[in-house]
Amino acid sequence: MGCGSCSTGKDGQPKGCKNNGTCGTDGCNKLTVFDWLSNMSLPNGQEAFNCVEIRFKNGRKHFFKNTENLTLSMGDVVAVEASSGHDVGVVTLTGELVRVQMKKKRVKVDSEEVLKIYRKASQKDIDIWQAAREREEPMKVRAREIAIRLQLKMKISDIEFQGDASKATFYYTAEERVDFRLLIKEFAQEFRTRIEMRQIGFRQEAARLGGIGSCGRELCCSTWLTDFRSVTTSAARYQQLSLNPQKLAGQCGKLKCCLNYELDSYLDALKEFPRQDTKLQTQKGTAVCQKIDIFKGSLWYAYEGEWMNWHELTTDQAKTIIQAAKDKKPVASLEEFAIELQQEIEVDFSNVVGQDSLTRFDKPKTSQPKKRRKKKRKPQKAKANANSNPNPKTGQKRPRKKSNNKKNNPSKDA
Structure with a gap:
């Protein structure tokens, strides 16, 4: 992640990843x-x-x-x-x-x-260099405190010492012009060295600090990207992306550099499409383009006044309708082409592998139901005989259980 201090440890060993010369995240070998x-x-x-x-x-x-x-x-x-x-x-x-x-x-x-x-x-040069690099982090904290006390609208992002420790370069970002003459005087009095102030952009600041992007990988600017090209919102529009600043902005607060990576491919694909502002003239009415799908090569049109009913067309069909309108022979309606498109899309599915659907495991198997085993119940006659049979030990009949129902014992009520 642009860990510039990894390779500055003593005896040639890195400080951060402890990988002894090679950085696992490629931050030392940026x-x-x-x-x-x-x-x-x-x-x-x-x-x-x-x-x-x-x-x-x-x-x-x-x-x-x-x-x-x-x-x-x-x-x-x-x-x-x-x-x-x-x-x-x-x-x-x-x-x-x-x-x-x-x-x-x-x-x-x-x-x-x-x-x-x-x-x-020499070893003396390396010792001076290492001692100067160790002073950079505490100096950055102190420099920020001084800038806040002077109420300057700037952010000191990094400090870099020269190899002989005779000069310190302060990198800062600011949206407006900053008068830092008083700041330099205090820095020189505080740190006892020559001071150089250098303003950098927000993209350069992100490249120096490093970080993890929304894709889960290290920032491109801090690993391999060297030139910072301007990124505009039209790059997102050409790629059919929602203009959400929270998703399109990177760590630097500007539009992500990766929006330019596939822009040329999208522009080449859009050459096959008719212009979106071109209206389709038919006998039924005028249709306006509502949406396009670059990957499928489809366009959706809706008649003026019937904005909820969209009709899907291919690029060739849209060009045919436009050319017919130029020849003053407009087509009857878009429904004719939409029906043809549906007929072309309907293709018989052949089950080659034997996998009909993704939810085939969720459905129960259509097999014969299992027969339930019927439990054998004792006949009630046997229970009655068991109550009437005498006790084998005493030879007397077993007494019946008394019932709590009043209907069965009318003598108690009398």
Whole structure:
């Protein structure tokens, strides 16, 4: 999830996932590139490309020149040139693939943006770098408290120290312009270092902080997405999505970047459909498009004044009706085409596998009912004889049980 502090533990061990160099969630290796040209040797007489790609905190990457011809490999910690002093970063890519990346991002080798590498980082450089990184979190808490006390409408999202701990860059987001001149004075007096304020967008803030999206996976901007294209509500309309801001908005509060992923496929599919604002002219009346289904290739039309009765048509049928109206030979009604559509859809189902329906297990089996066993009952004559039979021990008749009914004992009432 963009855990920039994972790879900053002491002795080269990560702090967060404790995975010792490889992050299970790919947060430590954010925006990594597999060098598929590493095992290939260069042709004879060709020199190796002298630029490398170096990663800093939260996936920030830049290209640097290897003017000293150092033997570098992926994962090496190096000290590079900065605006003032030096910075410390990790080598993420070397060789000919860097040339491809620079061409892709339109970065020229001779441009002023490409600085040079000083040396491989010594243990002293790494210790200063680690000590500076440990100060970032408490500084962020204190900086937010100062901004709240000054009543500035801004949010400080992250702090990044330079490798030599000579400068701290404060990343913040704000909807309006903020006058932070007094804030910088207090920061410099509080933290005793040079301060640089850099405003970023809400999408960049989400990319730096990371998180889990509604799909259950890590945010695309914090793992692999590098360019942030503008997303409009028309992308949701083309994909027949409900314009619910709670579902369409991401963690940054803006429209989700994934709305653009399948937009081109939807636009290609919509080319086969007639325009939705085109009305169908028939002899019965004028029909207006109410709904379309891109996957089925169907459209639903309703006559003006009969908005509750929808008629389903295919794209070919709708085009046929439109062309007939242009030729001034309008069709009689939409019901003719709707009936044909129903007849085409009705296809006999063949039970190939033997599974008739999904609820076949819920229905009882149609088999012969089981015969219930009749319990044998003793005849009542046997009970009467049992009461009249004398006791085998005494030879006297068994007395009858007295009844509590008054009808049976009329002598008690007398």
